[in-house]
Amino acid sequence: MKKVLFTLLAASSLALTANAAEYKIDNKGAHASINFKIQHLGYSWLTGRFNKFSGQFSYDAEKVNESKISINIDTTSIDSNHAERDKHLRSDDFLSADKFSTAKFVSTKITDKGDNKLEVVGDLTLHGKTQSITIDAQKIGEGKDPWGGYRAGFSGETVLKLKDFGIPEKLGPKSTEVYMQLHIEGIKQ
């Protein structure tokens, strides 16, 4: 009996000291998207997205500041719902996607801003250049899913200056910044 108790105690203390849960971004079920928008001539928004990416994050609601996230994005998967434009966006005029086919984001510091808000600072490598960016993020929710898994989801926004990543500004003075809108849902591993 003593032995059993001891084992139970040991097991529970192990569970308590375990790291924050690891989540894999649900790209299989497409419950995540990396969207962008950029002004067209200053008259409207042009929107698009990256269809292929993968990543994981660790998150514990009790220890938000210890969270981490890393994502790889396939830049050749850019999709603005127009093949000729996508071809142009992948060309050397913009993403040079044949040379820089992967963009990467790795968090360096995540801060709990309270009220489900987070500040995610990290290094974004895009077009061969690495810059520190800040994503204003928000936790949407977490909990059991109906199929036996456990999920947590976030959304975030950030603005990227094309110039910072060495992407030529070819679309006019109103179109030098891209607004990124990120939605991710992770499945606990």
Added chain:
Amino acid sequence: MIKNTQQEYGSLSKVLHWLMAIIIFTLFGVGLWMVDLDYYSEWYKTAPHYHKSVGIVLASLLIFRIVWKLINPKVVSLETHAPYEKVAAKITHILLYCLLALIVTSGYLISTADDRAIEVFNWFEIPSLGAFINNQEDVAGDFHRWLAYSLIGLVVIHIIGALKHQFIDKDKTLNRML
């Protein structure tokens, strides 16, 4: 004479040859120029529109020309042509036709990769067949570009051959197409 004979090209074959030559050089030049146009250029939208429209016209002419060639008597080589010249000319001509067919096909596959049709002079539309492969616009685009360079390279050889017959051999090879 509209039709070809064994000795001479008919007027229709000559018109097709020179008309397509002019169109091919124009499309090549416009193609090179339009991909580097500034976004604010007034030609940014119109140049590709005309390039595609004229490209469809070229495709129709190509189909008609091949049919016309097949239903006409075959123009035989001049007796003064060396055997190697006959073989080289034959291969060049076949390659020219093949490259043209592949270039118009790859061009079509760029613009129709997202189910959009190709508008021909705002007159009618060539519908899309959808995408056959992933990122079709990029793959077709690479083929379109390199096949076009290859075609122009081959055309240069074709022209050098014609000029050789005209000025070195002084035979009537070139004159038969004039």
